[in-house]
Amino acid sequence: MLRVSNLTTDDPALLVQLSDSHLFAEAHGTLLGMKTRDSLQKVIELVLAQQPRIDLLLATGDLSQDGTLESYRQFHELTRQLDAPARWIPGNHDEPQIMAEATVQSALLDPVVDIGNWRVTLLDSAVPGSVPGYLQAEQLHRLERSLSEAPQRHHLVCLHHHPVPIGCAWMEPIGLRNRDALFAVLDRFPQVRAVLWGHVHQEIDQFRNNVRLIASPSTCIQFEPGSEDFKVGEQAPGYRWLRLLPDGRLETGVERVTGFEFQVDYNSNGY
Known part of the structure; x- marks a missing residue:
């Protein structure tokens, strides 16, 4: 575990979350008709315009659509424009x-970060090979240890x-399969303030037992909130910012690119 900045415990920390970029090795690779590398670049340009200082960049899975080394290299190269320390986690497409291999000799996959x-x-x-998620015992132990040590x-x-229902019937079977095991750990530690995830390609912000539960847009296609069946939304690509305050409060919001036009192509390669 490494500190990623010179912030003191009295300083707020500004985090940016990019999620579900679904990059391909090919520069013009498309997901349901959207050029995912172009949409990520537009989101990064928006972040650059709005966030002059970023203390930590979080990439919460599905960085790649095709799982190629080149797609991860491209993600790394694009996000380095933000000039901030970063951490990645894999999603079901990764x-x-x-x-x-793409992150060797870097801290990008280090799982614990102290900041502010x-x-x-x-x-x-x-x-591997599954769309739904599951936290193996090793991951739950890591969480318990991280919480216990600080x-x-x-x-x-x-x-x-x-880890919770989001109101989209088609997504219910492809969430975290052992959510009860996750919350069994979290419920033991009152210092837990928030849980943040990707995967759902839409904005979620709610509470469970005073813990904030937050999900965020994709940097490419969006999923229509409240949909029974798979449906791509008309919302533009975006990102989430989080301001972690020293007293445990969390301020957060979602920003989306403007002037973005996209015609979904359900006949192209699917999600």
């Missing part, structure tokens, strides 16, 4: 071994899969 008066713990909920800090826990 190839963890290839991701590890907070600790951020990143969990791997991806299961009782004086406020905690943000990150993963890829949604």
Whole structure:
């Protein structure tokens, strides 16, 4: 575990979350008709315009659509424009071994970060060959250890899969399969302030037992909130910012690119 900045425990920390970029090795690779590399670049340009200083960048899974080494290299190259320390976790479309190869000799996959008066713990909920997620015993032990070792800090826990129902019937079977095991750990530690995830390609912000539960847009296609069946939304690509305050409060919001036009192509390669 490494500190990523010179912030003191009295300083707020500004985090940016990019999620579900679904990059391809090919520069013009498309997902349902959207050029995912172009949409990520537009989101990064928006972040650059709005966030002059970023203390930590979180990439919460599905960085790649095809799991290629080149797609991860491209993600790394694009996000380095933000000039901030970063951490990645895999999603169901990622190839963890290839991701590890792409990040060798870096701290990008380090799972625990102390920043300001907070600790951020990143969990791997991806299961090879599976769309739903599952936290293996090793991940739950990592979480328990991270929480136990820093009782004086406020905690943000990150993963890829949604651990609660989000109101989209088609997504219910592909969330975190052992959510009860996750909350059995979290419920034991009052210093947990928030859980953050990707995967759902839409904005979620609610509470459970005074813990904030947050999900965020994709940097490419969006999923229509409240949909019974798979449906792409008309919302533009975006990102989430989080301001972690020293007293444990969390301020957060979603920003989306403007003037973005996209015609979904359900006949192209699917999600």
